[in-house]
Amino acid sequence: MVQAVSVHKKFGSLEVLKGIDLTVERGEVMCIIGPSGSGKSTFLRCINHLEKVDSGQLYVDGDLVGYERRSDKLYELRDNEVARKRAEIGMVFQRFNLFPHMTAMENVTCAPVHVQGVQRAKAKSEGERLLARVGLAGREHTYPRQLSGGQQQRVAIARALAMEPKLMLFDEPTSALDPELVGEVLDVMRDLAKSGMTMIVVTHEIGFAREVGDALVFMDDGVVVEAGAPRDVLSNPQHARTRDFLSKVL
Amino acid sequence: MATPVRDELPVVPVRYPGRWVAAVVVLVLIAMLAHWLVATPGLHWDVVRDYLFNSSILTGVRRTIVLTIIAMATGIVLGILLAVMRLSPNPIVSGFAWLYIWFFRGTPVLVQLLFWYNLPAVVHSLSVGVPFGPSWAHTDPKTIITQFTAAILGLGLNEAAYMAEIARAGILSVDEGQTEAAQSLGMTRLATMRRIVLPQAMRVIIPPTGNETISMLKSTSLVFAIGYMELLTTAQVIYGRTFQTIPLLLTASIWYLALTSVLYVGQYYVERYFARGSTRQLPPTPLQRVRMLAMGRTH
Numbered sequence: 001m002v003q004a005v006s007v008h009k010k011f012g013s014l015e016v017l018k019g020i021d022l023t024v025e026r027g028e029v030m031c032i033i034g035p036s037g038s039g040k041s042t043f044l045r046c047i048n049h050l051e052k053v054d055s056g057q058l059y060v061d062g063d064l065v066g067y068e069r070r071s072d073k074l075y076e077l078r079d080n081e082v083a084r085k086r087a088e089i090g091m092v093f094q095r096f097n098l099f100p101h102m103t104a105m106e107n108v109t110c111a112p113v114h115v116q117g118v119q120r121a122k123a124k125s126e127g128e129r130l131l132a133r134v135g136l137a138g139r140e141h142t143y144p145r146q147l148s149g150g151q152q153q154r155v156a157i158a159r160a161l162a163m164e165p166k167l168m169l170f171d172e173p174t175s176a177l178d179p180e181l182v183g184e185v186l187d188v189m190r191d192l193a194k195s196g197m198t199m200i201v202v203t204h205e206i207g208f209a210r211e212v213g214d215a216l217v218f219m220d221d222g223v224v225v226e227a228g229a230p231r232d233v234l235s236n237p238q239h240a241r242t243r244d245f246l247s248k249v250l
Numbered sequence: 251m252a253t254p255v256r257d258e259l260p261v262v263p264v265r266y267p268g269r270w271v272a273a274v275v276v277l278v279l280i281a282m283l284a285h286w287l288v289a290t291p292g293l294h295w296d297v298v299r300d301y302l303f304n305s306s307i308l309t310g311v312r313r314t315i316v317l318t319i320i321a322m323a324t325g326i327v328l329g330i331l332l333a334v335m336r337l338s339p340n341p342i343v344s345g346f347a348w349l350y351i352w353f354f355r356g357t358p359v360l361v362q363l364l365f366w367y368n369l370p371a372v373v374h375s376l377s378v379g380v381p382f383g384p385s386w387a388h389t390d391p392k393t394i395i396t397q398f399t400a401a402i403l404g405l406g407l408n409e410a411a412y413m414a415e416i417a418r419a420g421i422l423s424v425d426e427g428q429t430e431a432a433q434s435l436g437m438t439r440l441a442t443m444r445r446i447v448l449p450q451a452m453r454v455i456i457p458p459t460g461n462e463t464i465s466m467l468k469s470t471s472l473v474f475a476i477g478y479m480e481l482l483t484t485a486q487v488i489y490g491r492t493f494q495t496i497p498l499l500l501t502a503s504i505w506y507l508a509l510t511s512v513l514y515v516g517q518y519y520v521e522r523y524f525a526r527g528s529t530r531q532l533p534p535t536p537l538q539r540v541r542m543l544a545m546g547r548t549h
Contacts, residue, residue, distance in 0.1 A: 048434055080438050087436025097431035101449050111435035
C-alpha cells in the first residue's frame with residue numbers, strides 16, 4: 001500500500017529525513033515510534049503530500065506521491081490532482097484540527113459533500129452511522145469547543161473515515177489528550193484496525209503498538225533504526241539507540 | 251478558629267467617595283450641555299424640526315445610504331480579493347496587491363474623489379479590446395464618469411485598500427492546522443479558502459469592518475467636493491439659500507447619528523452569527539434578555 005524508497009527531506013539546511021525505506025502492506029497497521037525531532041511526523045506528512053519529498057520515491061497504492069510518470073518523465077501534479085489523491089488518504093492530527101465553525105455532523109459531511117459530490121441526505125445518514133461508530137451518537141449538532149479532547153479526536157477520526165479512505169495516517173493522535181481520555185481514542189483505533197484498515201500510526205503509546213500493531217518502526221535522527229514485529233522490537237531491540245529510547249519510555 | 255465570622259458580625263462594605271464626586275461632576279456637565287442646547291436661540295430647533303423630514307433632506311439620506319452600501323460592498327469584495335492576492339505565492343500578483351494598497355492608503359480620499367471626477371478632462375477615450383492591440387468598443391469617459399460613479403470609484407477603491415489589510419489579518423489569524431486538515435480531506439486551495447479559512451477569518455474581519463462601515467457612512471459626506479447631492483451637500487445647498495447653517499448641520503448630524511445607530515445593531519448580530527462555535531455558549535441578545543426578564547428568569 002505504501003512504499004518508501006530512500007526518502008529524503010530537508011527544511012532549509014536541516015536534513016529531517018535521511019533516506020527512509022519502508023513498506024506497509026494492505027490491511028497492515030504500522031506504528032512508528034521515536035524521540036521528538038526524529039522525523040516521524042514529517043514522514044507521515046510526506047505520504048499525503050503535505051510536505052514535498054526532496055529525493056527518493058514514495059508510492060501509495062502503486063502511484064508515485066505528487067508526480068505522474070509519463071514515458072520517461074515525471075510530471076508534477078497540479079493542485080487539484082494532488083487534492084484528489086489526498087482525498088483517498090485519511091489523516092488524524094495531534095491537535096484534532098476540527099473545523100470550529102461547524103458542528104460535529106458538518107465536520108463529517110463537509111468533505112464528502114463538497115469534494116466527492118455526495119448528496120447531502122446520503123452524507124448525513126452516513127455521518128450519523130460514523131459518529132455512532134466512534135461512540136458519539138446524539139452529539140451531531142455539537143460544536144467542537146463543546147466537546148472534550150477525546151470526543152473531538154473521535155469526531156476527527158469519523159471525519160477522515162467519511163471519505164472512505166484506503167489508508168489512514170495518525171499523527172500522535174493521543175499526545176494532546178488528558179491521560180484519562182487516551183483510552184477512548186485508542187479503542188476507536190483498535191476497532192478500525194480490526195476492520196482491516198491500513199494504518200500508519202505515529203505514537204508514544206507503546207502498549208497500543210505492541211497490542212494492535214503488525215509492524216513497529218523505531219526512527220531516530222531521520223533514519224529507520226530498527227523495524228520488525230512489535231513484540232521482537234520491544235522485547236529484544238537490536239540497536240543501542242532503540243534500547244536507550246525504550247528504557248526511557250517503558 | 252475557622253468558624254465563619256461573617257455569620258456573626260455585621261459587614262460594612264467599603265465605600266468609594268471618589269466615585270460619587272466623579273458622578274456629580276459628569277452630571278453637572280451634562281446638565282450644562284442640555285441647558286445650552288435648549289436655551290440657545292441660535293440653534294433654532296424649530297428649523298431643525300421643519301427640515302428633518304424635508305423631502306430633499308430625505309432624498310439626501312437615501313443617497314447617503316445607497317452610496318455607503320455600494321462603496322462598502324465594492325471595498326469588501328475588492329479588499330478580500332486583494333488580501334488573497336497579497337498572500338499569493340506569485341510575487342507579481344502579491345507585489346501588485348502591495349502596490350495598490352500602498353497607493354490608495356497613501357493618498358487622501360478627497361484627492362482620489364477629485365481625481366476620478368476630473369479624469370475625463372484628460373482621458374478622452376476608454377476602450378475594451380486586446381492590450382496594445384485592436385479594440386472592440388470605445389466610449390467617452392464623460393458618459394461613464396458622473397458625480398455618482400466618481401463617488402463610488404473614489405470611496406470604493408480607497409476602502410478596498412483598507413479592507414484588504416483587515417481581510418489579510420483575518421486570514422492570517424486562522425490556524426495553519428485548519429488548512430492542513432482541509433487539504434488532507436482533498437479540498438483544493440480555493441475550496442479551503444472559501445469553506446474553511448474565510449468563514450473563520452470573518453470573526454476577526456467583522457468588527458473592524460463594522461468600524462469601516464460607520465466610517466464610510468460619514469466619509470460619504472466628502473463627496474460634497476464633487477457636488478453629489480447626498481445628505482451633507484443637500485444640507486449645504488439649503489443653508490446656502492436660507493443662511494440657517496447651524497440648524498441644517500444639526501439636521502444632518504441627527505440623521506448621521508440615526509444611521510450609525512442602526513449599523514451598531516446590525517454589527518452586533520453579524521458578529522454573533524460568525525461567533526458560532528467559538529464559545530461554548532453564546533450570550534443572550536439584548537432582546538432575549540428582555541424576554542427572560544419579563545418571564546422572571548435570570549439565566
